[in-house]
Amino acid sequence: MARMSSALFYQDPRAALAWLEKAFGLELTMLLEDADGNVAHSQMTLGDSMVMIGSEWSEDHQSPKSVGGKNTQTVSIQIDEDIDAHCARARAAGAIIYAEPETQFYGDRTYRCRDPEGHIWNVAQTVAVVSREEAEAATGLKITGWM
Amino acid sequence: MPRPAISPVIWYRDPRAALAWLEQAFGFQTSLVVDDGAGGVMHSETEVEGGVIMVVGPPRDSATTPIAAGGQVTQSVHVQLSEEIDAHCERARAAGAKIEREPQTQPYGDRVYTCLDLEGHPWSFGQTIQALTPGQMAAATGHDIATSL
Numbered sequence: 001m002a003r004m005s006s007a008l009f010y011q012d013p014r015a016a017l018a019w020l021e022k023a024f025g026l027e028l029t030m031l032l033e034d035a036d037g038n039v040a041h042s043q044m045t046l047g048d049s050m051v052m053i054g055s056e057w058s059e060d061h062q063s064p065k066s067v068g069g070k071n072t073q074t075v076s077i078q079i080d081e082d083i084d085a086h087c088a089r090a091r092a093a094g095a096i097i098y099a100e101p102e103t104q105f106y107g108d109r110t111y112r113c114r115d116p117e118g119h120i121w122n123v124a125q126t127v128a129v130v131s132r133e134e135a136e137a138a139t140g141l142k143i144t145g146w147m
Numbered sequence: 148m149p150r151p152a153i154s155p156v157i158w159y160r161d162p163r164a165a166l167a168w169l170e171q172a173f174g175f176q177t178s179l180v181v182d183d184g185a186g187g188v189m190h191s192e193t194e195v196e197g198g199v200i201m202v203v204g205p206p207r208d209s210a211t212t213p214i215a216a217g218g219q220v221t222q223s224v225h226v227q228l229s230e231e232i233d234a235h236c237e238r239a240r241a242a243g244a245k246i247e248r249e250p251q252t253q254p255y256g257d258r259v260y261t262c263l264d265l266e267g268h269p270w271s272f273g274q275t276i277q278a279l280t281p282g283q284m285a286a287a288t289g290h291d292i293a294t295s296l
Binding site: 003004005006007008009028029030031032033034035040041046047048049050051052059060061062063064067069070071072073074075076077078079106118119120122140141142143144145146 | 150151152153154155156157158177178179180181182183184189190192195196197198199200201209210211212213216218219220221222223224225226227268269271281284288289290291292293294295
């Protein structure tokens with residue numbers, strides 16, 4: 001059971017459900033619809049985790065598409081294999097890839113994209129185990145704690 | 148801890164203050180902070196009950212924080228607690244969380260409260276009081292419930 005779940009707001013949550021399945025392989029596991037067929041609540045799962053896809057249910061809960069592309073939160077997806085194929089699938093579905101897959105100093109290969117309403121998704125795959133000392137030496141950054 | 152498949156990433160104007168506040172208010176435990184060399188945080192991980200969030204900031208590019216966006220948000224976070232949700236709410240309130248919905252048991256069997264954190268990010272917390280089947284939930288809420296497209 002997921003302990004921590006992101007809830008994302010969309011102008012068209014039903015389209016988002018279909019797109020997230022096609023682009024990222026998320027699986028719809030719960031959909032609540034009101035009497036008019038509007039999405040009241042939904043859950044999509046990936047492995048041990050889930051996200052909730054909903055509507056712009058108040059003036060304060062908005063899709064990036066409604067607020068000039070801004071994001072107050074984003075979602076990080078951790079996968080086990082073949083991040084380049086994951087990126088290609090997302091691109092084919094219409095994701096805007098704005099950081100192509102690249103191996104980072106901390107040992108993860110990552111890419112970043114926007115979905116059709118402008119939500120930002122970060123996708124990562126661990127490809128090398130890097131020590132904190134190695135990471136600090138490679139970057140000059142100060143690091144507290146480590147994976 | 149192995150990372151869950153999906154983790155929320157939350158942008159703050161002052162990510163170090165946020166990490167400290169999340170520990171005090173919600174019981175998070177910070178496990179990793181990567182300084183960006185300019186006083187900000189390029190990556191961090193903080194955990195509660197086996198879930199992890201990443202706290203980063205200050206915002207750049209298209210990222211923002213609710214206090215810089217007139218209180219508007221594009222996502223929220225839900226945390227499922229295993230126990231003591233009322234005490235959790237009191238702890239959050241004492242730390243300065245703005246409680247928007249007081250703890251209340253919902254028709255779908257969870258007790259839930261919602262609040263805003265120190266920069267206005269919305270959080271909801273739930274604890275399952277009574278586990279219901281989708282059919283029981285549908286009857287209790289009046290919504291149609293499907294478990295696939």
